[in-house]
Each structure stands twice: as structure tokens, then as C-alpha cells.
Amino acid sequence: MATKHSRAASRLMISPAVLLLLGWMIVPLSMTIYFSFLNYNLLMPGAHNFIGFDNYKYFLTDPAFTTALINTLVLVGGVLLITTVGGTLLALLLDQPIWGQGIVRVLVIAPFFVMPTVSALVWKNMFMNPVNGLFGWIATSLGLPPFDFLAHAPLFSVIMIVAWQWLPFSTLILLTALQSLDSEQMEAAEMDGAGAISRFVYITVPHLARATTVVILIQTIFLLSVFAEILVTTNGGPGTASTNLTYLVYAQSLLQFDVGGGSAGGIIAVILANIVAIFLMRMIGKNLDA
Amino acid sequence: MGQITLSKVTKKFGEVEVIPPLDLEINDGEFAVFVGPSGCGKSTLLRLIAGLEDVTSGTIAIDGTDATGLVPAKRRLAMVFQSYALYPHMSVRKNIAFPLKMAKFDQAEIDRRVEAAAKVLNLGDYLDRRPGQLSGGQRQRVAIGRAIVREPAAFLFDEPLSNLDAALRVGMRLEISELHNRLATTMIYVTHDQVEAMTMADKIVVLQAGRIEQVGAPLELYERPRNLFVAGFIGSPKMNFITGAEAARLGAHTIGIRPEHISISPSEGAWKGTVGVSEHLGSDTFFHVMGTGLAESMTVRTSGEVSLRHGDTIFLTPQEDKIHRFDADGMRIA
Ligand SMILES: Nc1ncnc2c1ncn2[C@@H]1O[C@H](COP(=O)(O)OP(=O)(O)OP(=O)(O)O)[C@@H](O)[C@H]1O
Ligand SMILES: [Mg+2]
Numbered sequence: 001m002a003t004k005h006s007r008a009a010s011r012l013m014i015s016p017a018v019l020l021l022l023g024w025m026i027v028p029l030s031m032t033i034y035f036s037f038l039n040y041n042l043l044m045p046g047a048h049n050f051i052g053f054d055n056y057k058y059f060l061t062d063p064a065f066t067t068a069l070i071n072t073l074v075l076v077g078g079v080l081l082i083t084t085v086g087g088t089l090l091a092l093l094l095d096q097p098i099w100g101q102g103i104v105r106v107l108v109i110a111p112f113f114v115m116p117t118v119s120a121l122v123w124k125n126m127f128m129n130p131v132n133g134l135f136g137w138i139a140t141s142l143g144l145p146p147f148d149f150l151a152h153a154p155l156f157s158v159i160m161i162v163a164w165q166w167l168p169f170s171t172l173i174l175l176t177a178l179q180s181l182d183s184e185q186m187e188a189a190e191m192d193g194a195g196a197i198s199r200f201v202y203i204t205v206p207h208l209a210r211a212t213t214v215v216i217l218i219q220t221i222f223l224l225s226v227f228a229e230i231l232v233t234t235n236g237g238p239g240t241a242s243t244n245l246t247y248l249v250y251a252q253s254l255l256q257f258d259v260g261g262g263s264a265g266g267i268i269a270v271i272l273a274n275i276v277a278i279f280l281m282r283m284i285g286k287n288l289d290a
Numbered sequence: 291m292g293q294i295t296l297s298k299v300t301k302k303f304g305e306v307e308v309i310p311p312l313d314l315e316i317n318d319g320e321f322a323v324f325v326g327p328s329g330c331g332k333s334t335l336l337r338l339i340a341g342l343e344d345v346t347s348g349t350i351a352i353d354g355t356d357a358t359g360l361v362p363a364k365r366r367l368a369m370v371f372q373s374y375a376l377y378p379h380m381s382v383r384k385n386i387a388f389p390l391k392m393a394k395f396d397q398a399e400i401d402r403r404v405e406a407a408a409k410v411l412n413l414g415d416y417l418d419r420r421p422g423q424l425s426g427g428q429r430q431r432v433a434i435g436r437a438i439v440r441e442p443a444a445f446l447f448d449e450p451l452s453n454l455d456a457a458l459r460v461g462m463r464l465e466i467s468e469l470h471n472r473l474a475t476t477m478i479y480v481t482h483d484q485v486e487a488m489t490m491a492d493k494i495v496v497l498q499a500g501r502i503e504q505v506g507a508p509l510e511l512y513e514r515p516r517n518l519f520v521a522g523f524i525g526s527p528k529m530n531f532i533t534g535a536e537a538a539r540l541g542a543h544t545i546g547i548r549p550e551h552i553s554i555s556p557s558e559g560a561w562k563g564t565v566g567v568s569e570h571l572g573s574d575t576f577f578h579v580m581g582t583g584l585a586e587s588m589t590v591r592t593s594g595e596v597s598l599r600h601g602d603t604i605f606l607t608p609q610e611d612k613i614h615r616f617d618a619d620g621m622r623i624a
Contacts, residue, residue: 182373187362188375188376189377189388192389192440193440
């Protein structure tokens with residue numbers, strides 16, 4: 001888009017899409033904002049009177065809110081940590097010339113194609129279940145008492161399940177980045193006397209910075225709204241031990257039929273997500289500059 | 291010190307033998323140039339010396355000690371790559387300092403050496419820039435800077451100037467020669483540029499399909515090429531080759547005469563032909579002469595401007611003492 005003319009033309013051309021997207025966003029958003037100021041409970045028919053910020057007040061002072069906020073951050077942070085570190089290591093491994101490379105790569109990507117509900121149920125019933133699960137069986141055959149993951153470490157279990165799903169994504173992106181690393185640069189470092197670890201630290205890691213940033217940003221967007229995995233495994237429990245903000249909004253509006261409160265929660269979640277995004281961009285956004 | 295000796299070195303990639311058994315000796319302080327057609331194994335040979343590839347058999351000795359099994363870092367060699375291979379996320383200063391940092395020099399010494407290298411290479415103003423913000427010639431200088439700070443036993447260059455434009459090439463060529471004079475360190479330089487080979491080298495190694503065709507000083511190769519391949523490869527424009535009766539008359543299978551060793555005349559001479567394309571360079575003129583019956587086309591070089599036009603008749607006379615004679619196997623007849 002070099003010239004003034006082509007810039008103007010491009011604006012004209014993308015305007016329908018922008019308007020459509022804007023409408024798509026604005027209508028639900030403004031309706032949610034509208035509902036969040038009403039006393040609107042499906043169990044109480046009648047007038048939905050305007051109650052100002054009361055819904056917000058209730059949502060924010062709900063003891064579950066703080067727990068949910070912390071859980072959300074722990075969930076996002078935990079999964080990001082596992083997927084970026086694990087993804088880098090896996091990518092390094094897959095970058096080695098091995099026999100059956102093609103098949104191994106397809107297998108590594110496979111978890112990404114499994115629906116969240118399905119994979120969560122598989123983990124819940126086939127791995128983490130203390131009676132029927134694989135982990136329980138391993139523990140008992142070693143003579144140890146089986147560990148009930150979902151009851152005693154619910155948030156950790158959810159983190160494991162979600163990380164398992166997202167690991168292929170980060171592996172794939174980091175692998176492509178790794179393959180774009182100029183081999184002469186590596187050889188130059190080798191000639192310069194850098195050992196394998198120094199080469200990884202000084203050449204590979206900086207080269208992967210941009211891809212890692214992309215992985216973190218994209219995953220954060222999706223991880224802030226993890227829901228299905230919690231719904232089918234722990235239902236946010238025990239208590240609120242594995243409730244995140246998304247799940248709390250769901251519980252508010254659909255389990256307690258409180259449309260107003262749920263909407264307020266939704267708006268708060270949007271605001272918090274934006275705060276997280278701003279922080280992230282501040283922290284790592286500069287990696288995206290060429 | 292930087293004496294490099296290759297004995298019976300071979301290299302196979304899978305089943306393909308890229309380097310058949312090869313012996314080569316490069317003396318301390320020498321500027322050796324590897325030339326040869328594309329794909330003849332120049333880079334492979336350089337990488338074998340650097341240790342970036344393992345030899346299939348044979349030994350490589352550096353300063354008399356066997357270095358065949360050593361990792362690149364332990365060979366005390368520095369390499370400048372065709373793509374420069376600078377570290378894009380580090381500043382110029384950090385790039386140059388990297389080998390010193392890896393060798394665990396203390397910071398004061400690193401700073402001193404980086405400053406010294408920057409001064410030699412005129413990089414002082416760019417030390418805090420990233421490689422991406424430099425021109426091709428400046429990047430090349432950074433790559434050389436990174437190589438010289440370690441004070442290696444020898445420098446290896448793989449076509450370091452091929453990404454530069456013609457003017458810059460000439461400049462960098464002089465700078466590298468200058469650097470060699472100053473440091474007096476062994477340098478091995480891969481190129482397929484005639485002029486670079488002739489002007490920079492103390493010793494030229496002509497390779498073909500991994501075999502060494504001839505090793506010698508530039509003028510030695512020019513004056514006494516050992517075989518047809520070297521005769522055709524060294525010198526620009528190429529030597530003219532003549533077979534048949536004219537060669538048999540001199541007791542050879544093929545005779546060769548360089549374009550600059552043929553004199554021309556519009557009226558009389560040994561061979562008669564017509565002028566084809568003529569290339570006027572100002573200082574020199576190259577005539578491509580057709581229809582001599584000796585070879586498809588003969589190239590002649592004369593100095594200055596000569597007013598002969600396309601289609602004019604021309605007579606060629608070779609300088610008898612500059613004729614090279616080759617036998618049926620393409621080897622030189624002394
Ligand atoms: N890693 C490799 N695997 C298989 N064959 C290779 C490999 N590297 C080089 N070769 C082959 O070895 C031969 C010599 O290659 P090399 O790169 O040394 O040529 P070169 O003389 O440097 O050519 P150029 O002037 O084009 O750079 C070529 O035929 C090439 O195909
Ligand atoms: Mg090459």
C-alpha cells in the first residue's frame with residue numbers, strides 16, 4: 001500500500017467487512033452491557049427494573065470471584081509454561097532427522113484435532129479415574145494408593161488436560177520457526193567455539209522469541225475462556241477449586257438463572273481479558289517488531 | 291602459525307564420492323585460493339578443513355598435529371560464510387565479541403579486541419547497530435571482524451564477495467588482500483571469480499569434480515597450465531583451442547593460444563577469417579573471428595580501438611613461443 005490512491009482504495013474495499021464485524025461485535029456487547037444493569041432473573045418474571053451497578057457489586061464481592069480470578073490466571077500461566085517449554089523441547093526433538101519423521105509429526109499434532117470435551121472425558125475416565133484410570137492402575141500395581149486427581153488436585157488436572165491439547169499447537173509453530181533457522185548461523189557459532197548449550201541459549205532461543213510470542217498471545221486468548229474441559233470433568237469443583245471466570249459466568253447466568261449477574265460477570269471478564277492483553281503486549285510485544 | 295596438510299582426504303555423501311583421495315599442503319602465511327566450476331567440491335573441501343563436515347577417510351593436520359577428529363572450535367580456524375551468517379539479534383559489537391565471549395575472555399580484553407577490529411575494518415560507527423541495519427559490504431566487514439578477533443591460525447572464506455556489487459567487490463578484494471599482508475595469517479579463499487583468484491592468491495588450487503587439476507602460483511598456472519582443463523579455466527577471455535592438422539603440424543593433439551597472444555592484421559597473417567561480434571571495452575577490444583577453419587570461433591584481444599567491422603576480413607598470427615601443446619589425453623607437452 002504505497003500510494004495514497006491505493007490506500008484509499010484499500011480502505012474502501014475492506015469497509016464492508018469492518019462494518020459487518022463491528023455490527024457482529026457491537027450488538028451482543030451492547031445487549032450484554034444493557035442486561036448487566038437490569039435485575040433480570042429468569043426465575044422471577046415481571047418487570048426487569050434498572051438497578052445500576054448492583055450486579056457488578058454482587059459479582060465482584062462474591063467470594064467465588066477472587067478464587068475464579070486466581071484460578072484463571074493460574075490456569076493460563078500454567079498451561080503457557082508447560083506448552084512453551086514442552087513445545088520447544090518437542091520441537092527440538094522433532095527437528096532431528098529420525099526414521100519415520102512424517103508419521104511422528106502427524107502423531108504429535110493429533111491431540112489438537114480432538115474436541116476439548118472428548119479429550120477431557122478421555123483424561124477423566126481413562127487416565128485420572130482412581131478406579132478405572134491408567135494412573136490409578138499404575139499406582140495400585142506399584143502398591144501405592146491411587147490418587148484421585150479430579151478431587152484432590154482439580155485445577156492441576158485441568159491444567160494438564162488443557163496443556164495436552166495445546167502442546168501440539170506450540171510444538172508445530174516452534175518447529176516451523178526452528179526449521180527457518182539458517183544453518184550457516186549455527187555453523188558460524190560452532191566455529192566461534194559455542195557448545196551445544198551456548199548455541200541453544202545464544203542462537204536458537206533468540207531466534208524462537210518471535211514464534212514464542214505468537215504462541216503465547218494466541219494461546220492466552222483461548223485459555224482465558226477455557227470452559228468445556230471444566231464442565232465435563234470437575235464442574236468447577238470441588239467447591240470453587242477449579243472454577244475460572246468463564247465457568248463462574250456460566251454458573252451465575254445458567255445455573256442460577258441470573259441473566260443480569262451473568263452479564264455483569266461477562267463484562268468484567270472482557271475487561272480483565274483486555275488488561276491481561278495489555279500486560280502481555282507490554283511485556284513481549286516488542287518481540288514482534290522486525 | 292597456520293600450516294594445513296591434507297593427506298588422502300576423501301568425502302562421500304551417501305554413495306556419491308564428492309572428493310576422491312586428495313593431497314594438499316598449504317603453508318603458513320599463504321593465501322590459497324580454491325577455484326573450479328560450480329559443484330566441483332570447493333565448499334565441501336573448505337568445510338572439511340573447518341571441521342563442519344567429517345572426512346570419510348584420510349587425515350587433516352594443522353600445524354603438524356592431527357586435527358581430523360577435532361570439533362571445529364578446537365581447530366583454531368575462523369570462517370567467513372557467503373551469507374555472512376551474522377547473528378541477527380545481536381548488535382555488531384556483540385557479534386564480533388561472540389567468539390571471545392565463548393572463549394571466556396575477560397570483558398576488558400574483549401572490549402579492547404573489538405575496538406581494535408572495528409578500527410581495522412572501519413566499523414567504529416556501526417558497533418551498536420544490528421546486522422539488519424547494515425549494507426552488504428558492512429555486513430561482510432562485520433563477518434571478517436568476527437573472524438579476526440580470535441586471532442586464528444587460518445581464515446577460511448567461502449565466496450565472501452559473491453553477494454556484493456561489482457564496485458564493492460573490488461574494494462573488499464583489496465581490503466582482504468591488505469588484511470592478509472598485515473596479519474600474515476594463512477587464508478584459504480573459495481571463489482569462482484577469475485580476477486579474485488589471479489589477483490589475491492599466492493597459490494591457486496584448481497579443482498574439477500573434487501580432483502586437484504593443478505596447484506601453483508597464479509602466473510605459473512597462466513603460463514604453464516598442466517592440462518586442457520586448467521588452460522581453459524584460467525585466463526579471461528578463454529584460451530583458443532585448435533585440433534586437427536594445424537595441431538599435428540606442431541606435433542600435438544590440441545594446441546592452445548590465448549587471445550592476447552594473437553596479433554591481427556587486415557592484410558596478411560597465418561590464419562584468415564572474418565570478424566564476428568566485437569566487444570569494445572575501451573582499453574581492449576575482443577574480436578570473435580569466424581570461418582578460420584581451425585575452431586568454430588577464435589577470440590582475439592587487441593589493446594585500444596581497432597576499426598574493424600562485422601564481416602571484415604582479418605588475418606591472425608599467433609606468437610609461436612606462446613603456443614601451448616597438449617597430447618590426446620589433454621596433458622601438456624613440455
Ligand atoms: N550435504 C550434501 N549431501 C549430498 N551431496 C552434497 C552435499 N553437499 C554438497 N553435495 C554435493 O557435493 C558436490 C560439491 O558441492 P560443493 O558445495 O562443495 O560445490 P562448490 O564447488 O562449492 O560449488 P559452488 O561453486 O556452486 O558453490 C555437489 O555435487 C553437491 O551436489
Ligand atoms: Mg560453494
